[in-house]
Amino acid sequence: MRNPLADKVVDIKPSGIRKFFDIVSEMEDAISLGVGEPDFDTPWHIRDEGIYSLEKGRTFYTSNAGLKDLKIEICNYIKRTQGIEYDYNHETIVTVGGSEAIDIALRAMANAGDEVLLPQPSYVSYEPCAILANAVPVIIELKAENEFRLTAQEILDAVTDKTKVLILPFPNNPTGAIMEREDLDEIAKVIIEKDLFVISDEIYAELTYDKKHVSIASLPGMKERTILINGFSKAYAMTGWRLGYACGPEIIMEQMLKIHQFAIMCAPTTSQYAAVEALRNGDDDVRQMREAYNQRRRYLLHTFKEMGLECFEPFGAFYVFPCIKEFGMTSEEFADRFLREEKVAVVPGTAFGGCGEGFVRISYAYSLENLKIAIGKLRNFVERLRREQAEK
Amino acid sequence: MREQILSIIERNSRIDLKELAVILGVEEIDVVNEMAAMEKEGIICGYHTMIDWEKTAIEKVTALIEVRVTPQRGQGFDSIAERIYKYPEVNSVYLISGGYDLLVTLEGKSLKQVSAFVSDKLSTLDTVLSTATHFILKKYKDHGTILAKKYEDEREKITP
Numbered sequence: 182m183r184n185p186l187a188d189k190v191v192d193i194k195p196s197g198i199r200k201f202f203d204i205v206s207e208m209e210d211a212i213s214l215g216v217g218e219p220d221f222d223t224p225w226h227i228r229d230e231g232i233y234s235l236e237k238g239r240t241f242y243t244s245n246a247g248l249k250d251l252k253i254e255i256c257n258y259i260k261r262t263q264g265i266e267y268d269y270n271h272e273t274i275v276t277v278g279g280s281e282a283i284d285i286a287l288r289a290m291a292n293a294g295d296e297v298l299l300p301q302p303s304y305v306s307y308e309p310c311a312i313l314a315n316a317v318p319v320i321i322e323l324k325a326e327n328e329f330r331l332t333a334q335e336i337l338d339a340v341t342d343k344t345k346v347l348i349l350p351f352p353n354n355p356t357g358a359i360m361e362r363e364d365l366d367e368i369a370k371v372i373i374e375k376d377l378f379v380i381s382d383e384i385y386a387e388l389t390y391d392k393k394h395v396s397i398a399s400l401p402g403m404k405e406r407t408i409l410i411n412g413f414s415k416a417y418a419m420t421g422w423r424l425g426y427a428c429g430p431e432i433i434m435e436q437m438l439k440i441h442q443f444a445i446m447c448a449p450t451t452s453q454y455a456a457v458e459a460l461r462n463g464d465d466d467v468r469q470m471r472e473a474y475n476q477r478r479r480y481l482l483h484t485f486k487e488m489g490l491e492c493f494e495p496f497g498a499f500y501v502f503p504c505i506k507e508f509g510m511t512s513e514e515f516a517d518r519f520l521r522e523e524k525v526a527v528v529p530g531t532a533f534g535g536c537g538e539g540f541v542r543i544s545y546a547y548s549l550e551n552l553k554i555a556i557g558k559l560r561n562f563v564e565r566l567r568r569e570q571a572e573k
Numbered sequence: 574m575r576e577q578i579l580s581i582i583e584r585n586s587r588i589d590l591k592e593l594a595v596i597l598g599v600e601e602i603d604v605v606n607e608m609a610a611m612e613k614e615g616i617i618c619g620y621h622t623m624i625d626w627e628k629t630a631i632e633k634v635t636a637l638i639e640v641r642v643t644p645q646r647g648q649g650f651d652s653i654a655e656r657i658y659k660y661p662e663v664n665s666v667y668l669i670s671g672g673y674d675l676l677v678t679l680e681g682k683s684l685k686q687v688s689a690f691v692s693d694k695l696s697t698l699d700t701v702l703s704t705a706t707h708f709i710l711k712k713y714k715d716h717g718t719i720l721a722k723k724y725e726d727e728r729e730k731i732t733p
Contacts, residue, residue, distance in 0.1 A: 202731040215731035305733045354733075472577070476596035483595045526731060533733075549596070 193309045197532030201516065205526045212555050213526040217354060219418035219499070220546045221473075223455070224466040227417060231455035239450055245442040247275025247426070248453045254460040255426050259411075262386075263396045265404060271431040274438055275448045275456075279384040279412040279425035281441070284310045286380045286408045286427060287346070289436040291316035295345040300331045301534025302502075303350040304382070308534075311348075319344070322536035325504065328493045329358035333367040336375075346378050349397060352385035355533045355542035356502040357495025362395045369400045378433075379407045384425070385498040387416035387467050390475045394497070398428075405430050408437075413452075415498075416467050417459045422452035474499050477545040477552055484556050488563055499546045502530065506539040508566045516541055522565075523558040574599060574607055579616070582608075584717070586620040625720050627712070635664070635680050635709040636687045639673040640695065641702040650674060653700045662690060673705070684708065 198215075205211050222228075246252065252269035259265050267273055276282040283306060291297060293315040299307050300321045311318040321339050323329040336347065347368075351360040360368075372379060379397055386394040398407040412425025427437065481501050485492045492503035505515045512529035520526050528544075530537025545552060577597055581588060590608070594601040611617045626633045642653050650668050657677055658666045664678040677695070681687040691706050713721045 196733060198731055198733050202729075205730045211730065213730040216728050217732040218728060220726070220728070475598075476581075479598050480592070480596050528731060528733075 189312065189315075193312060196305050198305065198528060201520075201526065201528065201532075204517075204520060208520070208524060211520065211524045211526055212551065212558070214543045214545075214547065214552075214555050215526045215528045216544050216546055217500075218420040218546060219415060219470065220548060221418040221470055223417060223419050223422070224459075224463060226462060227419070227455050227459045227466075230458035231422070231451045234451050234454035239454060241450060243275075243447045243450050243453055245447050246273065246438055247448060248450075248457065251275055251453050251457050251460075254457055255428070258460050259396075259409070259428060262393075263399045265396065265399050265409075265428075267428045268431070272434055273428050274426060274434060274441055275453060276412075276425045276427060276441065277445055277448050278414060278423045279382060279410050280306055281445065282408075282410040282412075282425050282427035282437075283307060283348075283380065283382060284313070285437045285440045285444075286410070286429075286433070287311055287314040287316060288440055289433055290314075290346055290378060290380075290408075292345075294343060296341060296343040298336060298339050298344060298347040298377075300335075300348065300350060302329070302353075302355050302530055302537035302540070303348070303533055304354050305533060307348050307350070307382075316346070317343070320534065320536075322534070323356070323358070325493065325540075328495075329353060329356040329502070330360055330364050331368060332364075333371045336368055336371045340371075340375050340377075344375065344377060346380060347372060349379050349381040351381075351383070352389055352394065352497025354385065354498050355500050355528065355530065355537065356540075357498045357500045359389055359391075359394070359495075359497040360397075361392065365395060365397045365400055369397060369403050372406060373402050377406070379403070381407050381409050383409060383411045385415050386411055388471060388474060388499060389497045390471070390478060391496045408433060413456050413459055416470075417456075417463055418470065419452070419455070419459065422449065422455060424448055424452040424456050474545060477547070477549055480549060480552065481543065481545055481556070484560070488560055490563060499544060501543050501545065502540050503543065504540055508563075509570065512538055512541055519559070519562050523562050525555050525558045525562075574603070575611065575616075578604065578607060579611075582617075582620075623716055623718055625712070627720075632682055633680060634682070634684055634687055635678060635712075636691075637707045637709065638677040638679060638691060638695065639669075639705040639707075640675040640677055641673045641704075642675060642698075642700045643702060644674075645700060653698070656698060656700075657695065660690070660694065662686075 252273045255273055256267045256269045287310050291314045295316045296319045297311045297316045298321055299318045300323050308318045319339050321335050381397050383396055396409055398404045398409045408427050408429035410427050413419040482494055485503055490503050492501055495501055512531050516527050516529040528542040530540030590604050591601050594604045644650050645652055654666050657663055662679055664680050667676045669676045679687055691704055696704055
């Protein structure tokens with residue numbers, strides 16, 4: 182039999198998280214700080230709308246781009262939060278999570294050999310999606326001294342004649358970094374000057390703890406160059422509903438819709454009805470969850486400071502990204518020993534790109550009580566490592 | 574800051590004040606002062622403990638009693654409410670809009686004890702027109718806390 186597989190797919194490295202996941206799931210009493218989804222249940226009134234839609238027998242397909250009511254609510258939401266006006270009919274697609282939107286945006290925009298600028302550390306799916314779209318991912322290594330923000334100079338250093346798209350993953354998973362208005366102003370100049378397009382993954386837009394999130398699409402001249410991606414998973418604790426969306430210029434959305442139509446047909450109908458309720462009546466839930474995350478964030482930063490563990494203050498998402506270089510081991514070794522010795526799982530920074538070396542991702546999508554237990558164990562571990570180093 | 578303090582201690586009155594200051598991002602002394610002020614103003618009225626008595630060996634019954642009364646000239650419902658809430662076995666007294674006037678919750682050791690209270694003490698008050706007593710069979714959720722089952726984290730342990 183000949184090889185049934187496509188080289189392009191076989192060559193993609195499996196997610197760095199996988200190996201770790203296998204060890205953790207076999208350890209029964211392991212505490213995890215490795216989860217990338219909210220610990221809250223979807224607010225009941227939103228779940229209730231989903232249930233109601235099932236009761237009413239709304240079990241059909243929706244139109245390819247999504248329910249009209251939902252697209253209108255999405256556009257209203259973006260208008261009221263970012264001041265950007267999108268046409269619900271031609272500039273909005275409801276997708277199966279933000280992940281699908283990333284995939285179809287890349288596939289709609291990249292020709293074979295086009296370069297896609299990809300800042301790392303960042304979410305695990307950008308690089309494989311770019312490769313599957315026949316593009317060439319060009320990694321920009323974000324720096325701790327910049328609080329993992331992307332700078333205009335870093336783009337300039339990476340741009341070539343073949344560069345077409347920049348992926349902008351802020352607020353960032355795994356670092357918790359954000360990009361403020363001034364940061365965006367600087368990079369927008371370069372994007373326009375170099376005639377690039379932006380795929381802006383704003384899935385954590387609602388989870389910022391100092392200032393409100395600013396979308397790059399709201400900057401002058403950027404709406405026509407940006408695919409804005411967001412979704413319901415993080416803000417409304419709706420990960421399992423698999424629902425996201427993309428908004429952008431009609432000329433691109435039209436082509437994205439073709440891929441979506443043939444690959445997916447439409448996003449889950451039940452989820453779409455629930456999402457209408459989320460956007461209409463969910464602001465207060467988001468506010469309460471944000472406040473809870475912020476309390477945990479403050480708690481973690483405070484305890485890191487007490488422990489003397491180096492960590493910049495992240496203002497977004499629900500992750501902290503402490504530096505573990507002082508212990509003289511790799512992120513993977515650190516995470517591995519921490520898991521075996523204290524039974525607490527954190528994710529090595531390298532799972533999110535090579536430049537995550539020297540860092541680990543700690544999620545605070547856990548109750549304060551659980552965080553306290555886990556941090557107690559981290560304290561023990563860190564102290565033990567320091568004693569070991571002193572003895573050497 | 575007040576609203577945030579209250580919403581946290583409403584759920585966990587035993588929280589360490591230093592920790593409360595940390596998670597709110599303020600100084601401990603400010604939390605201490607604010608709590609003292611709220612105690613003084615009667616906003617914080619006590620620090621109670623949620624107990625699921627059913628899980629203990631102690632017998633207890635709780636009743637909700639709807640009471641219809643004649644309001645008294647010049648005092649409305651206040652004096653009759655006071656008459657009722659002074660009994661130590663009375664847990665709460667609310668003035669209610671709708672089909673009756675006062676909702677009284679009562680804790681006793683047995684059905685007998687509760688009915689004795691209703692027939693001997695409550696119904697015999699001059700201003701009480703009628704009572705309807707409902708016994709609580711099971712508490713599923715109380716003070717925003719679900720008693721029936723324990724939360725379990727069913728998420729996958731590691732996700733990107």
